[in-house]
Amino acid sequence: QKEVEQDPGPLSVPEGAIVSLNCTYSNSAFQYFMWYRQYSRKGPELLMYTYSSGNKEDGRFTAQVDKSSKYISLFIRDSQPSDSATYLCATSTGSYIPTFGRGTSLIVHP
C-alpha cells in the first residue's frame, strides 16, 4: 500500500460546480497536510497547509483533515476553467520532506 493514495482522475466538472478532491494516507505519524496545484509542465504551487485535524478555508478553497480516518480533502467552490490543473496532496511528519500523492487531474469546462 502506498503511503498516500490519490485517484488520478480525470475529474471533469462544469464551471461553477463544487469540486471535492480526496486523499487517504496510511502513516498515522503524519501531522502536516498540504495541497499543491500543478499546471501542465510547471512546478507545484502550494495552495493549502494544515496541521493536524480540522478545516482551513482560503477564499474558494477549503482543506479538511480527518486524522481518525486518515482522510484529507480539498473543496473548491465556484470552480473556474482556470482551476483546471493537477492537484497533489502531500503529508509529512514534520521533517518537511513531504510524501506526495500521484495527483488528481481536474478539468473545469465552461
Add this chain to the structure above:
Amino acid sequence: GAVVSQHPSWVICKSGTSVKIECRSLDFQATTMFWYRQFPKQSLMLMATSNEGSKATYEQGVEKDKFLINHASLTLSTLTVTSAHPEDSSFYICSARAYRVEHGGNEKLFFGSGTQLSVL
C-alpha cells in the same frame, strides 16, 4: 510567496552528453534544496536532498554518479545529469524550504517551474 527559479525550462540533448539544471532561491536563503523527478501522470519522486556546503543525500535507487548535485551557495543548487540516455528523459523539479507567514508560519516547501529533459 517564496520564489524558486529553475533553468532551463526545456532542454533537448544527444545521448551521452551532460546537462546541467540550475535552481535558485530568489528572495530567501535555502540551506536545503530538494530535487524531484516526475513521470507523466505520476507523483513527484524525491531523488536527493541538497545541503549547502556538504554532500547531497540521495534516495535509494538514485545513482549519485549519474545525477551530480552541487549546492555551493545558500541560493543555488545544480543538478547535472551526466552521460544522459533516453531513459533519463523526464521532468525534473527542484524545491526549497522557506518560512512564510502567509502560510501560517513554519517552513514550507516551494517549487521551481521544472525542467523537461528530452534525450535523443
